Amino acid sequence: xxxxxxxxxxxxSPRLKRRRESPHDTFWTVGAGGxxxxxxxxxxxRPDGVSLRLFEPGRSKLxxxxxxxxxxxxxxxxxxxxxxxxxxxTTASHxxxxxxxxxxxxxxxxxxxxxxxxxATARRYPxxxxxxxxxxxxxxxxxLIPPVAGVYADLAxxxxxxxxxxxxxxxxxxxxALLLALKTASMGRDATPEEHAxxxxxxxxxxxxxADPIPLDPFHRRHFLLAGRAARGPGASGxxxxxxxxxxPERATSRPAGPRAGPRW
Amino acid sequence: MAVALRMxxxxxxxxxxxxxxxxxxxxxxxPEVAAALAGDGGGGVPGELLGELLRHRPAGPLAAADPVLExxxxxxxxxxxxxxxxxxxxRARGWPVPSAAEREFYLRLGAxxxxxxxxxxxxxxxxxxxxxxxxxxxxxxxxxxxEQFLAGAEGGPAEYAERWARFREGLEAxxxxxxxxxxxxxxxxxxxxxxxxxxxxxxxxLARAGGVGPLVRMSSSxxxxxxxxxxxxxxRGPRHGLLLRAEGMEAVAPDxxxxxxxxxxxxxxxxxxxxxxxxxxRAERLLIxxxxxxxxxxxEASR
Numbered sequence: 001x002x003x004x005x006x007x008x009x010x011x012x013s014p015r016l017k018r019r020r021e022s023p024h025d026t027f028w029t030v031g032a033g034g035x036x037x038x039x040x041x042x043x044x045x046r047p048d049g050v051s052l053r054l055f056e057p058g059r060s061k062l063x064x065x066x067x068x069x070x071x072x073x074x075x076x077x078x079x080x081x082x083x084x085x086x087x088x089x090t091t092a093s094h095x096x097x098x099x100x101x102x103x104x105x106x107x108x109x110x111x112x113x114x115x116x117x118x119x120a121t122a123r124r125y126p127x128x129x130x131x132x133x134x135x136x137x138x139x140x141x142x143x144l145i146p147p148v149a150g151v152y153a154d155l156a157x158x159x160x161x162x163x164x165x166x167x168x169x170x171x172x173x174x175x176x177a178l179l180l181a182l183k184t185a186s187m188g189r190d191a192t193p194e195e196h197a198x199x200x201x202x203x204x205x206x207x208x209x210x211a212d213p214i215p216l217d218p219f220h221r222r223h224f225l226l227a228g229r230a231a232r233g234p235g236a237s238g239x240x241x242x243x244x245x246x247x248x249p250e251r252a253t254s255r256p257a258g259p260r261a262g263p264r265w
Numbered sequence: 266m267a268v269a270l271r272m273x274x275x276x277x278x279x280x281x282x283x284x285x286x287x288x289x290x291x292x293x294x295x296p297e298v299a300a301a302l303a304g305d306g307g308g309g310v311p312g313e314l315l316g317e318l319l320r321h322r323p324a325g326p327l328a329a330a331d332p333v334l335e336x337x338x339x340x341x342x343x344x345x346x347x348x349x350x351x352x353x354x355x356r357a358r359g360w361p362v363p364s365a366a367e368r369e370f371y372l373r374l375g376a377x378x379x380x381x382x383x384x385x386x387x388x389x390x391x392x393x394x395x396x397x398x399x400x401x402x403x404x405x406x407x408x409x410x411x412e413q414f415l416a417g418a419e420g421g422p423a424e425y426a427e428r429w430a431r432f433r434e435g436l437e438a439x440x441x442x443x444x445x446x447x448x449x450x451x452x453x454x455x456x457x458x459x460x461x462x463x464x465x466x467x468x469x470x471l472a473r474a475g476g477v478g479p480l481v482r483m484s485s486s487x488x489x490x491x492x493x494x495x496x497x498x499x500x501r502g503p504r505h506g507l508l509l510r511a512e513g514m515e516a517v518a519p520d521x522x523x524x525x526x527x528x529x530x531x532x533x534x535x536x537x538x539x540x541x542x543x544x545x546x547r548a549e550r551l552l553i554x555x556x557x558x559x560x561x562x563x564x565e566a567s568r
Binding site: 112113115116118119122123129130131132133144188189190 | 371372374375376378379382383388392496
């Protein structure tokens with residue numbers, strides 16, 4: 001009988017395992033929230049009691065990024081991460097797996113229905129802190145989110161880059177990590193997805209050392225993953241002087257009541 | 266179990282501190298409460314006074330949405346019964362509020378905010394209107410796909426046709442209930458706007474704007490194009506968005522619908538401001554103006 005393929009830890013994140021399989025490698029996260037599946041994914045229970053959850057590229061943009069060759073930065077055990085646009089907690093639960101029981105994931109979600117499911121997921125995870133609120137208004141979460149080692153954003157908003165920059169300025173530690181799942185379909189139809197991705201890359205490159213945008217086709221159409229680290233310490237470091245990360249553009253801060261208030265061309 | 270939400274007072278202001286730092290901005294105290302607390306050391310306010318402070322919180326919708334006050338309420342909800350010795354020990358340290366574990370704090374605060382948001386009539390109407398719009402779109406797409414399938418397979422498998430008919434029946438019943446509920450709530454919340462453009466269109470405008478406040482602040486030209494998927498440009502831009510479904514639009518000739526959308530947007534922007542001030546029906550003059558405009562457009566078409 002053929003022995004099962006071993007799980008090899010990824011160098012960037014020890015709680016992320018890669019399994020060599022045909023036709024594609026699969027990625028698994030070491031479960032931090034018990035042995036049960038969160039959203040119906042495959043779960044393997046090892047004899048030592050450790051559960052491994054399949055990280056499906058079709059369900060998660062981070063997993064799709066890994067499948068398309070994302071090298072990092074990735075959440076590491078013990079780190080605190082801020083997750084913007086957590087929705088029902090599908091990817092957030094995997095990020096919580098990656099940071100492990102000693103880490104924390106602060107998951108911000110605005111919509112009520114997904115938040116109700118996120119809350120149910122968070123009851124299982126000892127390290128997932130759900131926050132109902134708009135990621136646009138960073139000052140409303142000041143007391144709830146400490147400085148974090150990384151920000152993961154999956155926001156379907158026209159000004160998603162501005163929102164991410166504002167949150168990084170407020171919460172990201174110096175040389176902190178950024179993973180942005182860019183949904184170009186939300187950014188207007190006056191440019192191609194590639195042009196939107198390049199524009200976002202240019203906007204973020206002033207603050208972050210970014211790798212080239214990773215297209216997430218065929219798993220998620222018209223999506224890109226932007227990954228990198230803050231080039232210099234942003235405002236959350238508590239250092240003197242003005243914040244180095246540019247503030248959110250005027251349009252994003254002056255709009256009074258969330259995403260629907262803006263143009264929807 | 267301990268609630269990681271503490272409250273500090275400096276002169277006439279209080280500041281709430283969550284597990285990782287201050288929660289929101291500081292809140293100005295009611296002068297009476299500030300006077301009552303004048304004898305306190307200033308470092309902290311005893312936990313028993315939280316309820317007292319909450320009773321003195323500023324009135325009005327802004328206060329109700331204040332995350333600081335929500336956090337305080339959450340702390341009150343979390344406050345577990347602790348023994349007398351525990352209270353005494355905590356008081357001796359200067360801060361007597363018993364607190365829960367950090368994660369428990371987030372869970373309870375999240376649940377509290379969710380409950381508050383779900384109880385908000387505007388938020389409920391927003392959710393229902395979005396659901397109704399989505400359902401309409403989905404059922405239209407589903408119906409087209411099913412009919413295409415049935416036509417392609419020479420009537421389709423009998424079992425599939427039967428299942429589809431049952432599903433469609435259920436879906437239509439659900440959609441009808443949803444529409445009724447949306448209409449009822451829109452009439453209650455936005456009576457004047459509902460009278461001018463119809464309750465469902467009013468609800469959809471509200472959902473697209475994100476609330477009554479943003480809708481009130483919109484200019485009528487913005488309102489006219491709200492929900493349009495095209496961008497206005499130098500050439501022929503869009504003439505209407507959601508207002509294409511406004512009441513009376515069906516009687517207007519297709520080439521004059523943009524003109525009617527412009528008029529309806531003007532009336533709608535007045536109506537929604539009336540609703541924001543006082544949600545009682547007093548749109549008689551707006552309805553007269555609407556009827557006059559419809560009659561003028563009908564005359565233009567008949568020429």
